[in-house]
Amino acid sequence: GVIIKTENIERVYITGPVKTYALKDISVEIYEGEFVAIMGPSGSGKSTLLHQLGLLDTPTNGKITIDDNDIINLSDAKKTQFRLDKLGYVFQSYNLIPELTALENVYITDMARGLGKEKYEKKAKDILEAVGLGNRIDHYPSELSGGQQQRVSIARALVNEPKILFADEPTANLDTDSSKEVIDLFRKFNKEIGQTIVMVTHEEEEGLKADRIIWVKDGLLDKDKIK
Ligand code: ADP
Numbered sequence: 001g002v003i004i005k006t007e008n009i010e011r012v013y014i015t016g017p018v019k020t021y022a023l024k025d026i027s028v029e030i031y032e033g034e035f036v037a038i039m040g041p042s043g044s045g046k047s048t049l050l051h052q053l054g055l056l057d058t059p060t061n062g063k064i065t066i067d068d069n070d071i072i073n074l075s076d077a078k079k080t081q082f083r084l085d086k087l088g089y090v091f092q093s094y095n096l097i098p099e100l101t102a103l104e105n106v107y108i109t110d111m112a113r114g115l116g117k118e119k120y121e122k123k124a125k126d127i128l129e130a131v132g133l134g135n136r137i138d139h140y141p142s143e144l145s146g147g148q149q150q151r152v153s154i155a156r157a158l159v160n161e162p163k164i165l166f167a168d169e170p171t172a173n174l175d176t177d178s179s180k181e182v183i184d185l186f187r188k189f190n191k192e193i194g195q196t197i198v199m200v201t202h203e204e205e206e207g208l209k210a211d212r213i214i215w216v217k218d219g220l221l222d223k224d225k226i227k
């Protein structure tokens, strides 16, 4: 079924006298289990769209439904809880805590939530194993390559089995081989556990590995490229 639905969303940024119509009118449906790439020229609104879908920002107008919840009318506290319970994020910068090992970076949220040590350690180890870092769990971010750090951030995003994983240019800082590893991992989680994934990328080759590409142009869906 449909897991994310937007209806006529707009996002206008106002900076002093300047208004930027980053998203003008976007209505789109994303299905459970889909691996979707959002593509389009620089400045077309890809990141802004991802931020609306991922509850990291609020549209100026329009409606968003995620997993049958009317998101726009949730209080900020409920939104935060919704993000924690149901959504995972990967960004182009890995945002790992430098003083913590890979394992600690992955379990920190569960630890803060008061889950038992045995349980949160096992969950973190299992997911680090699944991203191919079983032999790096005690390494600090500075001891890991960019690709490995991104895989830690993917493990952190997935450890609590989010309904939807959002990724904003996850390979922008990676070399070709590491980029391929990251996209192949997404593909693997999508295939094996039906993970819904929404990813912004400007690499067409990466977009083609998704099930579907949503093309954005000047803040609108690029109708010419909708199949
Ligand atoms: P893309 O991800 O496709 O490169 P963005 O969504 O980042 O595009 O940006 C879309 C447009 O909105 C651009 O013109 C950008 O400069 C503008 N924009 C994005 N974020 C902000 C912001 N916080 N304040 C003002 N303008 C912004």
Ligand code: ADP
Pocket (backbone or CB within 6 Å): 047, 092, 093, 168, 169
């Ligand atoms: P990334 O490439 O990681 O998405 P960006 O450089 O696109 O990062 O944007 C970083 C931050 O700056 C975002 O929060 C975005 O909304 C904001 N931003 C992007 N474009 C503009 C702009 N023209 N004016 C103000 N803020 C912007």
